[in-house]
Structure formats: C-alpha cells, structure tokens
Amino acid sequence: MYYEEQQNDIEFERQSPLAYNNYNTFNNQQQNQTNQFENQNQYDDESLIIENPLDQTPIQVMIRVRPxxxxxxxxxxxxxxxxxxxxxxxxxxxxFKYSRVFKPSDSQETIFKYVCEPILQHAIQGYNASFLVYGQTGTGKTHTMGLHQNNLLEEPGMIQHSLKFLFDHFNNSQLNPEDWSISLNFLQIYIEEIFDLLNPNGQKLQIREDSESNEVYVQDLITVPIKNIDQAIKLIEAGLNQRMLGPQNMNQYSSRSHTILNIYVNQRISYSEYIVSNIAFVDLAGSERIKKSNSTGIRMEEAKKINSSLSALSNVISLLGNSNQQYIPYRDSKLTRILQNCLNSQSKISIIGTIEPSEENSFETQSTLLFASRCQDIQFLPQQNLQNIFTMNSDPQEEIQNLKDQIKYYQNKIKKMSSSISSDGTKFAKQIIETLKKPFTKLGRNLKQAQKMNEQLHSQMKNKKNVQYEPLGLYQAKIPFEEMMQMISDGKEQEFLNLFEQSFEDIFQKYGQISLELEKLKEINLANQSQKAEDHQQLTSSRPNTKLATELIEYYSGFSQTLLKQLLESEQIADTNEKYLLEKIEEFNQQTQVKLKDIVKKHNIKELIQYVDTFNQTNYEKIAKSESYRVKQLVLQLKRKIEEIAQKNNDKSNTNVKDFLEKQRLINEKKFMIKQSGTPLNNSQIVVDNRSSMSVRSNSSSNNLTQQQQNQTQINSIPKGPSNLKQMMNDLNQRKKQQSISQVNENQENFSSQQDDNYSSNNINNSQSKKQSSTPIHIQRVKILNEDLIEKNPQNNFETNKLTEQNSNIAKTDKQNISEKKTVQQANQNLNKEIQFDRSSSSGSNKLDYNTSSLSPIPQEQQLNSQLKSGNFYKKIQKYSPFTDN
Ligand SMILES: Nc1ncnc2c1ncn2[C@@H]1O[C@H](COP(=O)(O)OP(=O)(O)OP(=O)(O)O)[C@@H](O)[C@H]1O
Structure with a gap:
C-alpha cells in the first residue's frame, strides 16, 4: 500500500514537473491535518519542508551553497x-529546482533539522535511510557530514547531530535500556577496494550476499556497539586517521575515497520481534575534472575510479524512481553494491549536492546541479534561457544582502573562535610543559655532573697550599612538572606562570653559580703556578657552560620550531606555498639561534627569560589569532565590497535619475510641441512664419516623397535660429552622442559599419530616431493649423502616436540600442554554435537545419528561444556527463 502511494507520487511528479511546487503545498496542507509529528510544526512556516517523510517520494535532493x-x-x-x-x-x-536550496548562511543545525530529522523519525520506525553528499572537491561535503578530523566536536555536522538525536530519543523513550542498541561501522572505498576504517590492519574486504535474505554485507567488517555519543566520536576519530586524503589541486585536504558510516538501530518491539534499521552516511569523494585538477599517476587512477563509481551511483538512483525498471545495476560499482540495502525504493534517500558560488568553477557547479537533477528523477523543469533578461547579481540590494549574510556567518565564526581562545590557552600551556620537560631534565642532569666535577676540583684545591676556596653549594635543580600540570588542569594559569618563571630562574641561577665557581677555580688555578698543564686543560674543557649553552640552544630551537609549526599550520590556508614555508622556518631558526647564543654567552638570565616571554606571547597570540585575524580581514573586505556596491549603485541611480528627469523633460516638451501642432512632423508641411511664428499643416495627401525624404526636406526647410527648443535639441543630441561614446568605451563594443547597416535596416524605428536625433532641428514656434483634422482622422491620430513613439525613441539611449544589438549578436552566435554542434553530433533528432544566412537576427533569436523552451537545447547539455573528461 505504502509502495503504491509512493509510486503515485513519483508518477505525479513525472507527469507534471511544473506542478511540483503545488504538489508540495497541497501535500503539506493534507499533512497539516494528519500530522503525526508534532515536533515538526516549528517548520510549518516553510511551505516546502519535508513534513512527513512517509508520504514523500523516497528521494529528496537538495543543494547546499558553501560561502x-x-x-x-x-x-x-x-x-x-x-x-x-x-x-x-x-x-x-x-x-534548477530542488526539494530545497540551502544558502551559504544556513547553519549545520539547519541542515540537520531539514534534512536528517524527518528521515531519522522514519528510520526509528524500522526503515533504512541514507544521506549522501555529492559535489566538486572543496565544496563542503565533509563539512556537511561533520567528518573533519580535528573538528568532530567543534563543528558538528549531520552525523554528530543524528547520533545525538538517536541517543536522546532512546534515552527518553519508554524502552528498557536492554531493548534497544545502536552500533556502527565505518569503511572507505578507495580505488574500488574496501577497507575497514575501524580495523587498522588495513586488509581489503569483500562484498558478500546472504543467500537467504539476499542482503548485501561486507565480510569481516567490524561493527561496534556504542553506548553514548562520546564513544561514537572516539571511534569515528580513530577511523578518520585511516582515511585516504590526498593533496589535491582544488582542496588541500581532499578526500580521495568514498567514506560510509553505517549506524544500525536495533529495537525489540515485542517478546520475540526486533526491528533493525540501517542509516548510512555517505561522504562521497570529490568529483573533479581530471584535466582541471592536473591529476597524474595514482591521482589520475583515483579520479577515474571516483568518477566511474559516481556515474554508477547516478544511474542507480535515477532508475530507482522508474517503476517499470526491473533491473537496477547495483553491481556496476562497489559503492552502489554496498549501498544496495539503503538505495532502494523502500528506503529514504537524501542527497545533498554541495556547490560554491564562484564563477571560475561554474562548469563544475553546473555538473553537480545536473547530477542532482538527474537523481531526483524529476524531469528538468523547462529551462528558461534567461540571457539578457537579467544579469546575475544585477540587483545591488540583493548582492548587498548576500554579502551581509556572509558577514553574519563570519562574525559568528569569530565569536566562536574568541570563546575557544582561552581553551586554546590551556592547550598551549600544556604543550609548553611537554616541550620543556625534556630539555629541563637534561639541564638537571648537566647540573648534577657539573656539581660532581666541582666537588672533585674542590677536593683537589683543598689539597693545594695557599688556596682560599669555599664551594658555593649544591646545584641540583628540581623542576616541579607534575605540580605545573596540575595548575594548568585547574585553570590556575597565573600560578603556573609564576612557578614556571621561578623554576626557570632557579635553574639558571644554579647554572650561573657553577659558572662563577669555575671562573673562580680557574683564577685560583692560574694563580697557583704549581698547577699542572693538564689540570688546567681539564678545568677549561669541563666547563659546563658550553654544554649548557648547546642544550639551551637545542631546546629553544626545538621549542620554537614547535611553535612555528603551529603558527604556520594555522596560516596555511592563507599561504600554501611549501617552499615559502620552509624558507620561513629556516630564516626563523637562524634568527632565534643567533639571538639565543648571544644571550647565553652573556649569562644574562633576565634577558633570556624576557626573550622567552615575549617570544611565547607574540607567537601564542599569533597562533590563537591568526585564524580569527584572517576571518576579520575577510569581513572587512566584505564590508568594503558592500560600500563599493552601494556607492556604485548610488552614483548610478543618481545619474540615472538626473538623466531620466532631463530626458523626460525634453520628451515632454517635444510631446507638448507635437500635441500643440496636432500633426506629426514627418507627415506634415511646415509653414514658417518669418516673423517668429511657424505653422504646421496636415499633409497626408501629398505623399510622393518617401517618409525619410520628407522628414529631411521638412527639417531642412526650418530656418536656423536660436531658440530654447533648438538649444534643448542640440543639448539632447550632444548628450546622446557623448553617452553613446562613453557607453561604447565602457563596454568595449566595436560594431562594424556593416553590422550597423544590417541592424538599422532591420530596425527602422531605431534608425529613424538615430537620424532624427543627429539632425539639428530649428523650430521657433509651432502653431496648430487644423486641430479638427487630428481629432477626427484616426489616420492622423495613428501617425501622431507613431511620431510620439519615434520621438521618444530619440530619448532612448544608445545603450539600449547596443544591448539590443548584443542580444541579436549573441543569439546569432549561440545559434551558430548550436548548429555546429548539431552538425557534428550523430543524433539526428535534435538536428537543426537552419540556413543561417537566410535568417534575420530577430527570427533567429526567436527560434533559439523557442528551441530552448521546447527543451531541445537542454537535452544537448544533458548529453554531457559530469564524469567524463571532455
Ligand atoms: N558550509 C560551509 N561553511 C563554512 N565553511 C565550509 C562550508 N563548507 C565547506 N567549508 C570549508 O571549506 C573547506 C573545504 O570543505 P570540505 O573539506 O568539507 O570539502 P569537500 O567537498 O569534502 O572536499 P573533498 O571532496 O576534496 O574532500 C573546509 O575548510 C571547510 O571547513
């Protein structure tokens, strides 16, 4: 029964893709009456939200646009x-139309609420479900899933939210704890081989089919029961360490394998009955064009396998919606075979195509959009060719809103970052201790040795005559590491810093004491002439200074390298040039070492501590803030862009308004003049009253001359002389000319005179307006000769209107002319392309047999548009497969 309903839904959509919106709205209305899921009511304001997945089609296809x-x-x-x-x-x-298009500002929580929650509600009733993310590399698939290795808890995605949802649901349910359980497995498909991410021994696994149930399973794949979300996160983290990542031209941390996380929900529903649902989260490897990513060798092999398996997936999904389809080619790839249990018409399938806005990736973005469209098995909605109807981002307000959304998104990110800085501080302090432990222990050992040596020398000295010498004391220094760690864990950062400084100073003081003592011994030794040469030698070489200095330098460079590494890692997004990084490290190390050597030589403990302090502080701040700095910069840039757009818009609208008003004024005057005359200029005889009056007489009968000749004659017959109107007309002509020049300059448009001629012959109105506007008109006063004629004679009225129209054409800017020409040119170009395409194409069905030369530009455009509307054009685009490398 349920299956039948689903099929009806699919049929409905197939028959009437245009009605999809109405269908959803209708469906929502129905569901509102019988909504079983009270807690989803909060989304009622959104008319197209999945309210009750049971009544929806099995496949939901959505798009998420990354910032x-x-x-x-x-x-x-x-x-x-x-x-x-x-x-x-x-x-x-x-x-393109989808179940939902998510904006860049939509949060991870929003995605979970809209995409996962309704389907999980369905899954806990025992149905299988799968969530797939598909898209060009770097567009946010892993981010959407929440599988970024170091961000599992910081930026939880669909997986973390879903796990929380499931545990919350069952913990708050009436079920006894022993009557439900959740388990998971985690695998990857890399170059068509399956690996268990929870089993580090890295064996390739095989797919098997249960002969009784026909269920497909992966042999030896480990499935681990989990008790809470923490356990799940730890397992996923461990699994991610094994995931195949490859530096990809398009994304530094690109995932080169398909990753599948299966969650199994087991519930005991009666004494002897259980239900099990399999929820698969599939992070597909990034699709890419091999040419664009410059892949070679193993990377190319990876890319080919990725693309062919994605192609197989697309096939399977598109065939699922076809009720007549008996055979679904699951065996075409390991991906589809593994997902067989979840990719069928009884399961819920949710696909998110991830894309990013920038122009340079529009080809890949379109591929993703096409893939997604194909998956939803809803015919493409009639593809409007909107060219020249609107320009992308033509509305500055919209663009500004878009940028504002982005700013909001980044500001939230900064907020999150600043709250994590203090926890970063603790992490960092712990790191310092860890880094210090080794060199400090070594220093301690050195001191012990020095003390021993000193004692020896001391006893030697004692045996010598005339020597006044008292040893300074014990040099052993103990560093309280455990105590320090405790302080950090308790958040007592200030106390830790005090203790750290104190211990540091202590050890250096002791080091200083030894140096002093040795210096003293040396002096005594030198004073004692009886001292043997080898004694002297021993004394000098055993000075712990050199050893300590070396230790210190080693320690500092190790320490500084750790810091630098962190710093550079956080900067990596901004600069990924490896050579540059290496040079930077080298340069930094040299500088630090020189500085440290210098300080150590001077035995200046205070300076050393100070240096360490500033070094730590500046670097720590840099590390903690470099990321938020980068984001802040981005926000600033976005704000500047908003200002620019607003400014441009202002200027434009100001000039537009001024121009418009001026033109309107001139046109009105002209209209007024014509109205007063009652007879159009091009169809009347103008009688000039030399004493500053001019009469216009209807001339509809005297039509021997062509319209243009008449105009010209009439215009020429007007006596030249200064007047306001003349001035205005001249102004208008002048401005039009200037406008036209600047427009042409601005657009870098160069039309040949040939094109101009062709164009003007096809567009009489424009050519006339052009000629009229470029001819100075000298009119002093216009007098109506025969008012009645105009009122009574419809022909005259018609002519008046025509002239008014022509005159208003004068005020049309050349911009319009240019854009019209452009439309025609573009239409010609597109059509020519189409024709070429068709000629080279083997398929005859879409073949266009136009004789380009016989077509005037306007009909060509119409044909192209009708072709686009009828879908022919689109079908050709569909022929392109996102997975083949053209
Ligand atoms: N919606 C988003 N909001 C903010 N940042 C995002 C979003 N989507 C992706 N990113 C960021 O973009 C970068 C690339 O994203 P991600 O690694 O998820 O891409 P991917 O599609 O999984 O790439 P690949 O296929 O190469 O693995 C990451 O730094 C990620 O944090």
Missing part, C-alpha cells in the same frame, strides 16, 4: 527561493 571564499571572483549563482537556483555558466543562465 564564497574567493570574494574577488564574481558569483555565478543566484538563489531565487528555497527551491530554485540560477547558474550563469558564461554563456547562458539556467534554472
């Missing part, structure tokens, strides 16, 4: 509403 990192690049995307997105792929603008 744009490269803000210098133009955005190729426009999110129209919760379901629609436009992409501008440089040639055309295409529209």
């Amino acid at each position: 744009q990192f490269n803000i210098d690049s133009q955005s190729a995307l426009k999110i129209v509403d919760n379901n629609t997105i436009y992409i501008n792929n440089n040639e055309n603008v295409h529209s």
